[in-house]
Amino acid sequence: DVLMTQTPVSLPVSLGGQVSISCRSSQSLVHSDGNTYLHWYLQKPGQSPQLLIYRVSNRFSGVPDRFSGSGSGTDFTLKISRVEPEDLGVYYCLQSTHFPNTFGAGTKLELK
Amino acid sequence: EVQILETGGGLVKPGGSLRLSCATSGFNFNDYFMNWVRQAPGKGLEWVAQIRNKNYNYATYYAESLEGRVTISRDDSKSSVYLQVSSLRAEDTAIYYCTRSAGAYWGQGTLVTVSS
Numbered sequence: 001d002v003l004m005t006q007t008p009v010s011l012p013v014s015l016g017g018q019v020s021i022s023c024r025s026s027q028s029l030v031h032s033d034g035n036t037y038l039h040w041y042l043q044k045p046g047q048s049p050q051l052l053i054y055r056v057s058n059r060f061s062g063v064p065d066r067f068s069g070s071g072s073g074t075d076f077t078l079k080i081s082r083v084e085p086e087d088l089g090v091y092y093c094l095q096s097t098h099f100p101n102t103f104g105a106g107t108k109l110e111l112k
Numbered sequence: 113e114v115q116i117l118e119t120g121g122g123l124v125k126p127g128g129s130l131r132l133s134c135a136t137s138g139f140n141f142n143d144y145f146m147n148w149v150r151q152a153p154g155k156g157l158e159w160v161a162q163i164r165n166k167n168y169n170y171a172t173y174y175a176e177s178l179e180g181r182v183t184i185s186r187d188d189s190k191s192s193v194y195l196q197v198s199s200l201r202a203e204d205t206a207i208y209y210c211t212r213s214a215g216a217y218w219g220q221g222t223l224v225t226v227s228s
Contacts, residue, residue: 001176039214041157048209048218049149049157060216092157096214099173101147101159 002026002095006104012112013083021078021107023093028073030097037096040069040078043106044089052091053078080109114138114217118210121222129198132222134210141191142166145213148184148195150206151221160184160208163193200226 003026013019021040029036040053051060053069056076066087068079080087088111093104120132134146145168148160161184164171172184183196193210207221 037214041215043157048220049215050218051214051216054214054216090156094157094159094215099162100175101162101173103157103159106156 001100002029002098002102004093004095004102004104006091006093006107008107009105010108010110012110014112015083015085017083018079018081019083019109020080021091021093023071023076023078023104025074025076025095027098029076029095030073035097036072038069038071038076039094039096040067041092041094042087042089043092044086047089049092083109114212116210116212116217116219118208118219118222121208121224123225123227124200125228126201126226128200128226129196130200130224132195132197132208132210132224134193134195134219136191136193136210136212139212139217142188146184146186146193147211147213147215148193149209149211149215149218150204151209152203152206155206158206161195197224200224202226 005024007022029038036056038056041049043049057069066081090106090108092106115137117135145164147162162173163184181199186193205226209221210219
């Protein structure tokens with residue numbers, strides 16, 4: 001299975017600040033079709049996860065441009081700028097290039 | 113508006129079985145792959161299974177930890193997907209979510225509790 005190593009586990013932030021979350025895979029996430037199927041989700045307390053970024057860097061409908069994704073191969077980053085209260089929760093990365101699909105363990109974004 | 117509703121969860125004894133259902137609306141179901149993802153209490157997300165659409169011959173894929181105990185299926189005429197889980201264990205206790213493709217849309221989940 002592809003191991004997704006997500007860091008940090010916990011990320012204290014001040015409102016208005018900027019943070020980065022890293023996700024590294026144990027093997028390349030470049031699919032044979034040329035796409036890289038690495039996605040980012042936010043799960044707010046008591047809610048279902050919601051898609052933020054798909055295929056590395058594409059913001060899902062309605063996601064503010066404060067969220068950006070980057071990376072390639074095995075190394076990926078989610079950046080959040082001008083953090084707002086509604087951004088707090090647990091962030092997960094998911095690779096769907098290989099089966100079984102695998103999630104990172106999550107990063108909890110919380111106020112300092 | 114895309115809607116996804118999971119049902120079928122509940123309390124089941126170890127060794128028992130359950131069939132979870134996921135009813136969808138608001139999009140052309142036939143065009144999409146569908147997934148089940150679960151989350152044990154206080155834990156992270158775990159991908160469970162995927163079923164592709166007719167164009168991909170309804171191919172299915174499973175998490176190795178569950179292979180042999182789960183079956184994913186779909187009924188395009190009902191825009192629904194199902195997850196049959198058997199030989200349930202305490203560690204299968206989780207919220208089971210139904211998602212479209214790469215998790216663009218999620219239901220609210222259905223809680224499965226395995227306990228005697």
